[in-house]
Amino acid sequence: MDAENGEGQVQVHLKTKQEHYAVPDVPYAIDGTMTTVELNTFLNALLRNKSGEESSIDFDFLVFDEYLRGRLCDHLKEKAISFEDAIEIEYVERFPAPEPQDCLLHDDWVSAVKVSDKWILTGCYDNTLNIWTHKGKHILTIPGHTAPIKAVDWISLDNGIGRFVSSSQDQTVMLWQWNVDSNAVECVSICKGHERGVDSISVSPDATRFATGSWDTMLKVWSAAEDDAGGDAASSKKSKENGVRTPIMTLQGHRESISAVQWIDTSTLLTTSWDHTMKIWDLSLEGIKTEISTNKSIFDASYSNLNRLIVTASADKNLRLYDPRTNQGSIVRNTYLGHNAWVQTVMWSTTEEFLFVSGAYDNQNKLWDCRSPKAPLYDLLGHGEKVLDIDWSNPKYICSGGADNTVRVFKSRKAGIETMEDK
Known part of the structure; x- marks a missing residue:
């Protein structure tokens, strides 16, 4: 040859x-x-x-x-x-191309998106939360925060009661309870303790706690229980009376804003920061277990329970794959080239070992296979402005929020599988 x-x-x-x-x-x-x-x-x-x-x-x-x-x-x-x-x-x-579905119109930038079984929870720059069905019907607008919302997460959804949390640039986290049948929502607790805007939030796998990362560089862990105000017994009683919740743990270690937080398991947290580092925290020791230095600010990261790898989004337009278990040599396993502006958001599939999605300031979402660093599997087009958040918590739907005031919904399904709902 x-x-x-x-x-x-x-x-x-x-x-x-x-x-x-x-x-x-x-x-x-x-x-x-x-x-x-x-x-x-x-x-x-x-x-x-x-x-x-x-x-x-x-x-x-x-x-x-x-x-x-x-x-x-x-x-x-x-x-x-x-x-x-x-x-x-x-x-x-080949994994089939996700199909564009609905476009959910909001009044301002959509900076936070989280999908449960069939509900889409969104957080907006007009300080409101919104709940939608996965078919695009608007259910509820929820005021309460006094500055743009930066992150949301579901705690639980059972017996017609939905519980979720939201964090904001107003330095607070709010804990909400939604009665699905009567479509009434109330703020159960306001979580106070951060001194600057709260950019990231994550609920633990057992739904008993949640963690937050802030521009004040602090990582805080809070109780997600309905009647637990956190803190010590004396302040807890007082806090419960006025609906304020205090953190059960504050962890210091980052030097700049914490951009992402995610539970790896019930006693381990992953954080990333503008300070160019990624940290894995052991909550039983209340300290850092692993620190991974990079040469870029990290805007988001996602850990996969299927392959135990971390994918990160950065300002240099690239996504990177890390193996936190590697002790020698470079722990960067791969670099993914395809976006042409900074990458703001990334998330692994919860069911497909090799797949993840990303959203960037080039107005594009991309679906990747981690074995294809040179090109994404698909470009998911639709946003007319930069993408601020992306979520694939429900394997059937990829949802993203953007500065075009919309949430874009893409239906995703496994190769060769078609359900009655798809037809």
């Missing part, structure tokens, strides 16, 4: 973990200039020969743990793989 221009044949073995798409395990001689499009044509022809049925399925191809995004010969050259060797190519059915 002429390695310079990729002309000639390459011997490949085609493998898949999806047994129903398996083809005979024999070496195939294919042209080195083949791309994903031509490989799809070739593979579908093999499947047709095997089953006798018409086949037109979109596949992606993994060559040495990375998706093929150009010519096979260029990919092999980049990886310094000999063209003389038989190359193993793994193929997987």
